[in-house]
Amino acid sequence: MLFMLRIDVSIPPEMPQAEKDKLxxxxxxxxxxxxxxGTLIRIWRIVGRVANFSVWEAPTLEALxxxxxxxxMFPYMKIDVTxxxxxxxxxxxxxxxxxxxxxxx
Numbered sequence: 886m887l888f889m890l891r892i893d894v895s896i897p898p899e900m901p902q903a904e905k906d907k908l909x910x911x912x913x914x915x916x917x918x919x920x921x922x923g924t925l926i927r928i929w930r931i932v933g934r935v936a937n938f939s940v941w942e943a944p945t946l947e948a949l950x951x952x953x954x955x956x957x958m959f960p961y962m963k964i965d966v967t968x969x970x971x972x973x974x975x976x977x978x979x980x981x982x983x984x985x986x987x988x989x990x
Contacts, residue, residue, distance in 0.1 A: 886943060886944065886945070886969075887926070887941070887942055887969040887970075888940070888942075888943065888946075888967065888969060889939070889967045890937075890938070890939050890940075890941060890953070890964055890965065890967075891931075891936065891937075891938055891965040892936060892937050892939065892963070893935070893936040893962065893963045893964075894935045894958055894962055895935070895961050896908070896935070896958070897961070908957055908958060912956060915955070915957060916928070919952060923942060924941060924942060924943060925939060925940075925941055926942055927939065927940045928940075946968075949966070
């Protein structure tokens, strides 16, 4: 199943900068792990905010929760989850995108 998440992060301002830096390093490492295993499909930053939109793949909501709750910044996150299904135009878009990729080669 695919899920779109909006994640807003609020790290306490009183947290020491060194601790914030280590937390960000751990978060980025975990995100890379999820990308490499195919769980985190795509991620975009939201301009002007400490927030992102991302697309995740997981077999169940429980499996998604297990992955997201293992993120180092999870205690500081507000997360909105939207399950996704294909739109009737999805096949047309996928066909167009795959033929565009072939033309670029």
